[in-house]
Amino acid sequence: MRRKPKPAEHEDSTERWLVSYADFITLMFAFFTVLYATSDINIEKSKGFQESIQKYLIRFGAAGGSGDEVNQGVRENSPIQPPIRTYQIGEEETRATLEKAEIFVEEKLMGGKGQKLIQDVVAIENGVRITLAAPLVYAEDSVKFRPDYLEAIDTICDFLKSLGKQVVVESHMDSGRLANTSYPSHWEFAAARASTFVRYLVRRHEFKESSLSAVSYGASRPLFASSDTKNRSKNQRLDLLILTE
Numbered sequence: 001m002r003r004k005p006k007p008a009e010h011e012d013s014t015e016r017w018l019v020s021y022a023d024f025i026t027l028m029f030a031f032f033t034v035l036y037a038t039s040d041i042n043i044e045k046s047k048g049f050q051e052s053i054q055k056y057l058i059r060f061g062a063a064g065g066s067g068d069e070v071n072q073g074v075r076e077n078s079p080i081q082p083p084i085r086t087y088q089i090g091e092e093e094t095r096a097t098l099e100k101a102e103i104f105v106e107e108k109l110m111g112g113k114g115q116k117l118i119q120d121v122v123a124i125e126n127g128v129r130i131t132l133a134a135p136l137v138y139a140e141d142s143v144k145f146r147p148d149y150l151e152a153i154d155t156i157c158d159f160l161k162s163l164g165k166q167v168v169v170e171s172h173m174d175s176g177r178l179a180n181t182s183y184p185s186h187w188e189f190a191a192a193r194a195s196t197f198v199r200y201l202v203r204r205h206e207f208k209e210s211s212l213s214a215v216s217y218g219a220s221r222p223l224f225a226s227s228d229t230k231n232r233s234k235n236q237r238l239d240l241l242i243l244t245e
Contacts, residue, residue, distance in 0.1 A: 093244040098123045114152035127243040134236040141179040168213045170239035175219040191216035
């Protein structure tokens with residue numbers, strides 16, 4: 001006598017939701033773990049990590065270099081320094097000028113006093129900006145050049161002359177007390193420093209006056225907060241903006 005086949009066993013669909021639920025709970029656990037881990041930030045460790053990123057993951061690293069030659073630039077004077085450029089350089093002339101500036105810095109300034117003088121080389125929307133450390137360009141609380149860095153300054157001026165482009169000299173100060181009482185505010189002092197550099201380009205390096213501009217930003221665009229005693233001296237800087245547009 002033939003036996004009736006057993007009815008097919010159907011999978012219990014009531015437990016399928018457990019898989020999705022378990023995945024959801026795992027993701028929630030990971031999410032809150034990350035929130036807890038980042039709720040208490042060690043400022044000193046964060047600064048150290050940021051500085052190491054800024055030092056090594058810069059534009060030269062992308063070209064196969066060691067990445068410790070020139071600090072990555074700050075776009076639009078942001079107080080946070082991005083270690084990697086996050087925007088595209090649009091104009092061919094800007095890219096070519098940036099490449100010339102990078103090669104110049106590598107070949108002519110690295111290994112000497114010029115290495116300390118250069119703070120940054122970066123492309124911006126309308127050109128290339130070379131940032132110099134103002135405390136090394138000028139004597140302390142003065143608009144006169146430091147003699148020990150004059151050779152490096154002349155080398156930079158010769159490079160600017162070779163490009164044949166418009167140059168804007170932008171002077172920045174730190175918000176600390178102004179020791180030079182000859183100037184009523186940081187605005188006038190920064191303007192005097194920028195004008196001194198422009199006059200030097202005209203008289204010593206025979207720039208056309210029509211190709212130069214002097215701009216004072218006073219202490220209105222700091223890179224670092226006044227409480228950052230380690231880096232606030234970098235707020236004193238001289239930006240040489242090479243216009244490509």
